[in-house]
Each structure stands twice: as structure tokens, then as C-alpha cells.
Amino acid sequence: MKKASFGRRSSAAGRNTFGTFGRQNSFDGNDIRLSRRESRGMEKKSMLLKPGFSAKKRSASSDNLSAHDPKQWSSTVKKPANQQRNTLVRSTTNMNITGINLVASTPCVTPGLNPNLPGINSSYKNRRLSSESRYSNYGGVLKNRKEVRPLTEKDFQQTAIHKIQNYFLTAPNASHILNNGSMKPMTTTMFTDMCEYLLHKLDRNQVLNKSKYMEELPKIMKKYYYKGKVDKSWLITVNASHSFPQVVGLLLWLVELCETQNRFNVMDTLYPTILDPDESEDEDYEQTVEFKMYLPFLLNSYQVESRGSSKPTDQEFLKKQEELLLDNYKKTLGIDEEALIKLETEVNSHKEELDLLNDLTEEQKLEEIKAMKAALQKDIVSSKKYIKDLQTCYGEVQEYISKKKDERIFQEKDIENLQRELNAVNSCINGQQITQDDKKNIEEDIISLKQDIHYETNCLEEYSNIVYSEDLNVVDVRLKLDKLFVQYNKLCAENMVVLPELENAIADKNVLALHIRESLKDVDELLKSLKNKSVEKLKEAEHKMANIRIELDSAELEYNKLKKIAEKLDPERDADKKRLLEITDRQFEEKQDHENRLYEIQAEMKSINLDNTKVNIKTEEKNNLCQQISEMEEEKNYIFTKAFNSLKKHAELIEETKEFVKTSSDQLLQNMQSIKSNYIQK
CATH class of the missing domain: 1.10.287 (Helix Hairpins)
Structure with a gap:
């Protein structure tokens, strides 16, 4: 089978695909799927907005995203050294992604549990651009990536097994999959159950046929761009000595992908609330306009700019889009046209005053310079006082930092002790043996718990139906209340001449605020x-x-x-x-x-x-x-x-x-x- 790559493929000649954040979904929950025939016959553009730089000038980064080295799993992805301003390198710094770079072995595929958010049901090949190569989501890579994790080493296997077991023990409704809290001995049913649970976590629409898992699992992992080896040679005998490292590597990769998914927020990435990160570092900076307001303008202008044509109709369209953006900006900030006209008149008057100031004599200029000198001296005195205050504040902050460092060291020691105790408890749990009676009791408890779960799910469905009907009743009551508010405000407006106090009695119908x-x-x-x-x-x-x-x-x-x-x-x-x-x-x-x-x-x-x-x-x-x-x-x-x-x-x-x-x-x-x-x- 072909291995997934973050770089250029030999099969990608003459076309370029652009990485997406998971499934290409519309925001109403409907999947946007393109068939293979349509993807070959026409060129599809990305659903994501084109950034403010050229798609043809992308840097070929030589960084390999820490290459699944366990020592570098918690490291962040750095920008390439030769990156320029107009190059496209998808890193965590450019995209403001929080938490995605904590596990370097996980690709940029983050399907959510929410059906309205992107997933993985559409192929990566459906997104294409007109450039000549395919790049990864984190930066341009020229050579194919291979499995670089030391899967055969015992230390790596122990840490990976420990991580997988902890995940299934802490995850809801997952502890029963393991055999007494342990992966060993691994069986085919346990492996398929674990894969099914993890894939359902990644995408609730993903279904794994256990009878045909040897044919479906390689295709599914290819969708997720798994770099390891997934073939029938080890899928048949998952507990064999040559198969178990591959099993551990695949399960570890899925577990890390689930953990990364929980930390990643798609909407914050696609719709950042801060337009200029440099200005946002200032404490006095206030963001008054959200980035969502610019999305229609960017989408329409991107569609025109991507054609590369300089027709007058396109230029007029861009001007109209700019005017619409300006009007939307005015409405959002509440800017009035009369205020803009006043500001323009003030600017013109200031320009006239500036022209008059250019005609002043040298004596007047000298007097102005003297006044500026006195003002600067006052500013120097105030700035010296401010520097003294900053120095005192800096000393206090240093003391606070030293205290926090001591507290952090103490807490790290406590964490190490607790981790040791946890490992000891887990080892005791993994090594203990139970009798047949205990096993029967556990099975009976499992059956009763399943019945309770089934009963609770039925109750939950009934409750959801009740809540839905109550929501409809609330909507009806809200509509009636709105009509009553309208009638009330109308009566107040009609009788305002007789009773001027009714001007303060007009009420808003949004009573929940x-x-x-x-x-x-x-x-x-x-x-x-x-x-x-x-x-x-x-x-x-x-x-x-x-x-x-x-x-x-x-x-x-x-x-x-x-x-x-x-x-x-x-x-x-x-x-x-x-x-x-x-x-x-x-x-x-x-x-x-x-x-x-x-x-x-x-x-x-x-x-x-x-x-x-x-x-x-x-x-x-x-x-x-x-x-x-x-x-x-x-x-x-x-x-x-x-x-x-x-x-x-x-x-x-x-x-x-x-x-x-x-x-x-x-x-x-x-x-x-x-x-x-x-x-x-x-």
C-alpha cells in the first residue's frame, strides 16, 4: 500500500492539493463530497479562504515536524529559516493553533464530534490548487515521510502501552474493552473494539466492519494519513511478536490523535478574534471589529484574484466589495455619515492650518521650538518618575517570579511522587488475578449496567422529546409576548402626547437580558x-x-x-x-x-x-x-x-x-x- 506523506508525491505531478482541517463539511452539517471522476475532470478550489500572500511562492521547508521522536513530542513546530513574508508555511505560529503542536507525530487532521465541524469523510485529493506540488499542513516538505518511531524498542513499547491503557481506563465507556485493565494478551476482538472506539471518537459517522477490518482499516488509516505500515501481514495475527509493535504504534497514533482533537478548537482557528497579533500585544489595544466581518469580502476578492485577470468588470467588482466592506465596517462601529463629513472638514481645516504654519517666520518657529523644549523637559521629568516606578515594579515582579518558581518546583516534586504511586497502583492492578466467581459477578454487573444504560438512554430520548416540545411552547409564548410588547409600545406611543411620562415606559421585548x-x-x-x-x-x-x-x-x-x-x-x-x-x-x-x-x-x-x-x-x-x-x-x-x-x-x-x-x-x-x-x- 502507498504510505501517507506530508510532502510531495510522485502521483501528484501536475496538480497541487491543499491541506484541510479534517472533513470538508459545510457549516450546516452536510458533507461536501466530490467523486473521483469529478475530482479528475475539473479543478476544485479550496473551501478555506486564501491567505494574504501568493500560493505559488511557498517555501519548501526541510523540517520534519520532530519526526515522531518521543523526546520531541511536546516541542512546538518552528518556522523554516528561509521563510519570507509572502510564503505559505502552515505552522502553529502562522495559524494561531493552540494545542495542535504538542504531539508532533499527529498530522493536521482534526475531525470533531460535532457534525457541523470539519471531519474526514471527504478525500484529501478533493481540494486542489493550481500549483505544481503538494505540501503538508505544517510546511513544505520535499521528500516522503516514513515511520521513524522506535516501535521495536521495549522502553518505547512500555511507555506507549502505558499511555494507551491509561486512555482507555480514563475514557468513558472504554475500560471494559481491555482485559482486566491490560492490553495483554492482545486478541483480534480487542484490537477491533479498540480501533472502533477510537475511530468513533474521531468521527462518529465512521463505521468499522469487524468482519472486513483487514480491508477497511488500511483505507481508513490512509484517510487519516497514517505513516506506519498497515497491511494484512500483521492484521491477521495481532498478538504475534512481529505484529505487536505495529499494533502498539497504530493504537498510540489514534490515541494521540484523539487527545489532540480534544485540545484543538476549529472555530477559533478558522475565525480568529484578533486581526493584528502585533497590536493585540498592547494592553491598551481594543479589538472592535471581529474577523468574521471580513470573510465575505475575502472570499469574493479571492475568487476574483485567483483568476489572474485584469478585466474592468473584475476591478469594478473589487471596488464594490471594498465599498460594501466599508459600509459594513461603518454599521458595525456605528459610524455616522455626518460624523465622517465633519471629520473630513476638520482634516481640510487642519491642512489649511498646516499650510499657514509653513509660512510662519523664523521667530515664530523659534518660539514654538522653545515651547516644545519646555514640554520635552516636563516629559523627561515625568518619564524619569515612570522609569523609577517601573524599576520598583520590576523588582516586585522578580520576587513574585522567584516565589512562583519555588512553588512550581515543589509541585513538580509532588507530581513525580504521585506519578510513582499511580504507576505502582496500575502495576498492582495489571498484575492481580481474579476468580471465576468474580468474573461472573463482573459480567452480571456489566449486564445490569448495560440495561441501566439502555434505560437511561431511553429516558434521555424521552426527555429530549419533552425538551423539544417545551422549546416549541417557549417559542409560541415568546411570539405571543412579542406581539403583546408591540401592542403595549404602540399604546404608549399613541398616548405619549397625553402622558409624556410614557416615553420612559417603552420596554424592549428581549426580556431575558x-x-x-x-x-x-x-x-x-x-x-x-x-x-x-x-x-x-x-x-x-x-x-x-x-x-x-x-x-x-x-x-x-x-x-x-x-x-x-x-x-x-x-x-x-x-x-x-x-x-x-x-x-x-x-x-x-x-x-x-x-x-x-x-x-x-x-x-x-x-x-x-x-x-x-x-x-x-x-x-x-x-x-x-x-x-x-x-x-x-x-x-x-x-x-x-x-x-x-x-x-x-x-x-x-x-x-x-x-x-x-x-x-x-x-x-x-x-x-x-x-x-x-x-x-x-x-
Whole structure:
């Protein structure tokens, strides 16, 4: 079989593959798999973003990552000596990987238990770039790597066996795989169980068919880029003298890979929170923008830059991407356009002032230099004080470091003693023997524990279903709560003109945040105070309404009295009308009689010559009659005006009472409606 290599392969001519961190997964948990035919027919680019340097100028590092030397397993990977700024060397220094370099024998394959994180289900060959060679994940290597661990040495085997046994004894649900806590004697079932457990730890989707483990295990280990020998010659007889070192080496490699996986965090590596590591060393430096904001811009610009074309459409696309990044940066930092315009005007004014300063005379410059000299002297004095403070602080830190060193030495001695005790206990455990009864009891305990585990898993599934339903109920309640908050804020906004205090009563619907809970307490107190005020206002309004009702009752009584008076005056008014009509008729008749008589008298006067005395008497009678007629007409007019005025006054009084009752009732209804609406809103 072909051995995995961290460097260039003979089969990689004309293509370049780029190392990935495990399985090529999308972040929604779906695997991105390319078939062998597709990988041969087209050139696929890496899913990872291209760093800010050329992919063609990569250094061919000669370092071999400590080459599985046990003495160098805890050493870190160093950069090549000939590495330049624009070269691509995947080391722990470049990528800020914490914990990945502690075991140099482990390649950069870190499949996680989380299905949303990268794994190993896609082939390394699916990621290709247009360069001419294949490099490892930690740096360029020109020659093939081979197994360099001393697998046949007894010391190495003992330490490796001890490490493997400790891992299975401390790992959950793994101690039953060993034979009484020991790997010896190794059997095929034990070997397959151990491999299955470790592979499941690395990737829970990885399945090992125990009946065909001799065919599947080499393929799986090839995926993991295992450098050792995995073939049927020793897989058939795993306990043989020539096979056991290979078994130990493979299991040790998988154990180290699992330990490295637990220490490695993929998301912190792919999405670093610090953009500039040089500036992050400063204590006053504050990172305000996360690296995730630049990922869309880097991905789009990488797709354009990787083509190597200088088309105007590509340039316009890059400019648009830069503008989008700038807008996103402004939104993230909360920068306003007006503030930017003000800053530009200030910069222009400073430029004008700078141009004016260039035209100053030498005397002004000399005065400025003197002022600068005085300021520098003050800075020197303050810096001397600061240096003294630093020296005192340095002495204190040195004392603290010496104390910590002494404590560390003491703790290391304690650790050595505890390790010796642990080794002695493990040796006792490995060397002890148990009887058949104890073995039966242990098997019965194992069966009962399996039943308990099965029962607990069923309970866990039921609990997860219950939690899922509860989550759905919580979502429904949250939606209802959001609607209620929206209605509440709408009511506050509508009534803010009437009650300006409601401006402080507007609440945020994210009630789970602590600061919002505190603000809700303030809003509750404000609403309680408004409620008390509204209750007082309601009491006052009720008191006013009671007074208005009393006044309304009194007005109704007066209205009824006036109505009764008007009803009593109606017959008198009718009688007056009849009397007036009779008087007018009688006066008209008398007037007709008098006129007829006057005509007769005038005719008689013309026909008969009377004495002046008689004429005077008749004229006096006539005048008396005319005076009586005028007096009767005046009396008639007086009676008519008196009756008309009295009726008019009664009608006006009735209309006034009607209007007063109507206005008072309308005002009372309006007051009641406003009080009711205010009380409901509060």
C-alpha cells in the first residue's frame, strides 16, 4: 500500500492539493463530497479562504515536524529559516493553533464530534490548487515521510502501552474493552473494539466492519494519513511478536490523535478574534471589529484574484466589495455619515492650518521650538518618575517570579511522587488475578449496567422529546409576548402626547437580558405611579361627575318646574288669545259702527243746518268716542305685548334649560369616556 506523506508525491505531478482541517463539511452539517471522476475532470478550489500572500511562492521547508521522536513530542513546530513574508508555511505560529503542536507525530487532521465541524469523510485529493506540488499542513516538505518511531524498542513499547491503557481506563465507556485493565494478551476482538472506539471518537459517522477490518482499516488509516505500515501481514495475527509493535504504534497514533482533537478548537482557528497579533500585544489595544466581518469580502476578492485577470468588470467588482466592506465596517462601529463629513472638514481645516504654519517666520518657529523644549523637559521629568516606578515594579515582579518558581518546583516534586504511586497502583492492578466467581459477578454487573444504560438512554430520548416540545411552547409564548410588547409600545406611543411620562415606559421585548429586566422593573414602578395618579384622577373625576349629576338633577327639577309652570300658563295664554280676538272683533265692530254713525252725522250735517253749540257738542262726543277707541286700542296693545313677552320669556327659559341639560350630559359622557380610556390604557 502507498504510505501517507506530508510532502510531495510522485502521483501528484501536475496538480497541487491543499491541506484541510479534517472533513470538508459545510457549516450546516452536510458533507461536501466530490467523486473521483469529478475530482479528475475539473479543478476544485479550496473551501478555506486564501491567505494574504501568493500560493505559488511557498517555501519548501526541510523540517520534519520532530519526526515522531518521543523526546520531541511536546516541542512546538518552528518556522523554516528561509521563510519570507509572502510564503505559505502552515505552522502553529502562522495559524494561531493552540494545542495542535504538542504531539508532533499527529498530522493536521482534526475531525470533531460535532457534525457541523470539519471531519474526514471527504478525500484529501478533493481540494486542489493550481500549483505544481503538494505540501503538508505544517510546511513544505520535499521528500516522503516514513515511520521513524522506535516501535521495536521495549522502553518505547512500555511507555506507549502505558499511555494507551491509561486512555482507555480514563475514557468513558472504554475500560471494559481491555482485559482486566491490560492490553495483554492482545486478541483480534480487542484490537477491533479498540480501533472502533477510537475511530468513533474521531468521527462518529465512521463505521468499522469487524468482519472486513483487514480491508477497511488500511483505507481508513490512509484517510487519516497514517505513516506506519498497515497491511494484512500483521492484521491477521495481532498478538504475534512481529505484529505487536505495529499494533502498539497504530493504537498510540489514534490515541494521540484523539487527545489532540480534544485540545484543538476549529472555530477559533478558522475565525480568529484578533486581526493584528502585533497590536493585540498592547494592553491598551481594543479589538472592535471581529474577523468574521471580513470573510465575505475575502472570499469574493479571492475568487476574483485567483483568476489572474485584469478585466474592468473584475476591478469594478473589487471596488464594490471594498465599498460594501466599508459600509459594513461603518454599521458595525456605528459610524455616522455626518460624523465622517465633519471629520473630513476638520482634516481640510487642519491642512489649511498646516499650510499657514509653513509660512510662519523664523521667530515664530523659534518660539514654538522653545515651547516644545519646555514640554520635552516636563516629559523627561515625568518619564524619569515612570522609569523609577517601573524599576520598583520590576523588582516586585522578580520576587513574585522567584516565589512562583519555588512553588512550581515543589509541585513538580509532588507530581513525580504521585506519578510513582499511580504507576505502582496500575502495576498492582495489571498484575492481580481474579476468580471465576468474580468474573461472573463482573459480567452480571456489566449486564445490569448495560440495561441501566439502555434505560437511561431511553429516558434521555424521552426527555429530549419533552425538551423539544417545551422549546416549541417557549417559542409560541415568546411570539405571543412579542406581539403583546408591540401592542403595549404602540399604546404608549399613541398616548405619549397625553402622558409624556410614557416615553420612559417603552420596554424592549428581549426580556431575558439582565439590563432589560432591570429596565422593566423601572417601567413597572413608573406604571404603578401612573396607575396611582390615574386612580386619584379617577376619584376626582367621579367626585366631579357626582357634583355634575347633582347639578343635572337640580336642572332637571327646575326644568320640570318650568314645564309645569308653562303647562299651567297654557290655558291662560289660550284665554288671553281668545280675549284678545274678542276685543279686536268688538273694537272692529265698534269702529265700523262709529264710522257709519260718523257718515250719517256728516250727511245730516250737510242736510241740516245745526247750531254751533250742537255741533260743538257733537264734536266733543266724537272726540270722546275717538279717545275711548284709542284707549281701548292701547289697552289691547298692552295686553298683547305683555302676553307675548311672557310667552317669549317662558320659551327662552325652556330652550336655555334644554341646552344646559344637553351640554351638561354631553360633557359628562365625554369625561366618563376619557377617564375610562385613560384608566384602561394605564
